Amino acid sequence: MDREFIFTDRDFQHVASLIHEQAGIHLPLQKKDMVYARLSRRLRKLGLQKFRDYVAFLRDHPQEELEELINAITTNVTHFFRENHHFDHLANTMVPHLLKNTESKRVRLWSAGSSQGMEAYSIAMTLHSHLPKTGWDIKILATDIDTNVLDIGRAAVYEKTQLDNVPRSYTTYFEDGPEGDTIRVSQEIRRLVHFKTLNLLEHWPMKGQFDAIFCRNVVIYFDKPTQAKLFARYADILKPQGWLYIGHSENLSSISDRFETVGRTIYRKAS
Structure with missing residues (x-):
């Protein structure tokens, strides 16, 4: 399947390791497509061409981008009186x-x-x-x-x-x-x-x-x-x-x- 951004297993592992280290969230390789979908918007906003560039951006701008990364990955499906x-x-x-x-x-x-x-x-x-x-x-x-x-x-x-x-x-x-x-x-x-x-x-x-x-x-x-x-x-x-x-x-x-x-x-x- 053709994708807008190149996203290798190595790129995924780097992102997953950082998320686990900073937020305790465990992301197995099966979550790779989910991570791609949630982070693609960040790559577009930053004008990046591939996830390797995003990994480098994270390394160079940890304070500014880490919050954006965590916000993008965490899920927010909810409603009032869920599990009533x-x-x-x-x-x-x-x-x-x-x-x-x-x-x-x-x-x-x-x-x-x-x-x-x-x-x-x-x-x-x-x-x-x-x-x-x-x-x-x-x-x-x-x-x-x-x-x-x-x-x-x-x-x-x-x-x-x-x-x-x-x-x-x-x-x-x-x-x-x-x-x-x-x-x-x-x-x-x-x-x-x-x-x-x-x-x-x-x-x-x-x-x-x-x-x-x-x-x-x-x-x-x-x-x-x-x-x-x-x-x-x-x-x-x-x-x-x-x-x-x-x-x-x-x-x-x-x-x-x-x-x-x-x-x-x-x-x-x-x-």
Whole structure:
């Protein structure tokens, strides 16, 4: 098949090694076509003729281009209330636990790998809808390595078709967006969510512990040793018996013994 740019296995290995080193993402050779598709736009924008030139550009401009590389490779397929059984558990199990056991009325959740913010806003809508409207200090941390998707999350403006995935009772948390075919998350929900750039493999600046962590469809890109280290760190930063929600294709059974299964892709920190 004729391609616009020459992309050898050696070029791929260089890009894959850099991505693994900087972001922990494991890219086997089977992902070569995906990498080609996602990076071709960068080559066009930079006026380069082949991937060997891009590899050289990465070597010569690591600070400027590394962020662009990671942004291009990481996937951002998401929508509101994706894997909605997690939000049912949040409303029907976690919220009653908080009401019964949280004297401080302080609630902290983390959306790790938050992409465009739809997951974090879904968490915020669920908590706002089921917890008392006054007296509670609710904060959701939304982090991602991709700075572009964080900008989308902060703006909180989405295509109107995204409402198709929102339960009817939650549609009041949206207002008209700046353009006719857009919507925006309301201020009362936006104020609960705080977006930060974070590479999960690097230092975590958070000091307090979390009631729950959402890390869904993120670790599938990491190798097993990296996954094990990451889940150990999650266990360390969760409150006793805190909850962990993972993606539909992920499983902790052979990776971590610090969590117990309490539902479909729902775990609780072991005592």
